[in-house]
Amino acid sequence: MSKVFHITSGDIAGENLAKAGLPGEIFVWHDILYDGPRQPGWPSENILKARSLFLEEFTAGGLDRDYILKTLHNQYQKLAEAGSHGKIMLWFDACLFDQSMLSHLLACLALKGIQKAELLCINSFPGIEPFHGLGQLQPEQFASLYNKRQPIANEQFRFAAIVDKAFATQDTALLTKLSQMVNPPLPWTPAAVTRWLQEQPDSITGLGRLESLALEAIQNGCETPDKIFQSVSTADIPPHFWGDTTLWTKINGLADRDPPLIGIEGPTKKLPQWESQISLKEFKIKLLPNHSFHR
Incomplete structure (x- = not known):
């Protein structure tokens, strides 16, 4: 049980998950995977450098590109080594930020031949209204969800690769198709993709x-x-x-x-x-x- 590798998004969620008393290592993934230069699946060194520059500009220099590049290298190294853990557990919610990250991580894991993982993804929690994401949960609430995790099916890995490609290439036609799906393998995808489409410039105002x-x-x-x-x-x-x-x-x-x-x-x-x-x-x-x- 000590070999569980938990992956989530957001520092607040990661901190409270770490306090939940669950076995294993907690790792927080940092990136904005619905925007910026990307390629489907595992990134090349050129893409990592381009993303470092993009994220430096996104934070108006608040994060230095060298620091960002080092962080990205560390993240993908940890992901490549994830198969050495006894179990991989992914914690995500239904928002666009998390769904673009989830699809990317599943696509990358599959490319490394790692397809034994479990997922806990929610779009609500009793007593929290409105629910925006895992960052709202307290440690004991994280612990209460652990037994609701589900193994990630091969069909979900394959579908994640399609979603990751759509976000990476910003293929509006493919994203529109995904937004209209009924009962997809990852059920939170259509709403998240719809939100991405809403952020694209309006034909009249030019604003998202x-x-x-x-x-x-x-x-x-x-x-x-x-x-x-x-x-x-x-x-x-x-x-x-x-x-x-x-x-x-x-x-x-x-x-x-x-x-x-x-x-x-x-x-x-x-x-x-x-x-x-x-x-x-x-x-x-x-x-x-x-x-x-x-x-």
Whole structure:
């Protein structure tokens, strides 16, 4: 039992899973696998370097590309060695962030000939409403789920490779097809893919759903990052695939458009997209004059 290798996403989920008293090693996977340069399956060195640059830019330099590349190398090395454990257990939820990661990890495991693994994936938990993901669970709640794990079938590994290819290539036609599936081998895929499709630029406004919700919040008088976050969180449909870093990136993008849609007032021209000594309370965000927005 001590050879169980648990893989999950999100540091908070990983910390609480580690406190659940379950046997084995806890490993948290870090990456945004629904976006950025990718290839299906196991990544090449060139892809890892490209992703390191992408993630450095995504965090506005909050994470250095060399640190990111080292982290990615370590992650894939751990995954390649996962077969040496007595059991592999994957913990994920139904959001876009987790589903794109789950499909990628299953595709990579299969490519390494590792197809003996178990999965615990949920889209709800009693007493937690709205439910957005595993990060909301306490250690004892993680422990209560352990016996509900299920072995991952060969059909699920094969399907995961298709989903991973769709995300890696951002094949809109394939993603649309996946979003319309009924009873797929991984049942959370259609809703997650649908959310990805909603993030693509609208034909009229040129904005994705998260950008639209942020702009609508600003238009309705939310001027501080925390109020915008609260407004968008309430308006978006669970489960949320995004956190503050993603939302600040979207808001900064609204200010960078030509012409800009919003103005950011504060100690810097952009909101910090990663950990920073600058307080978000020092920023004000306003809709620019003569700009009207209708979603």
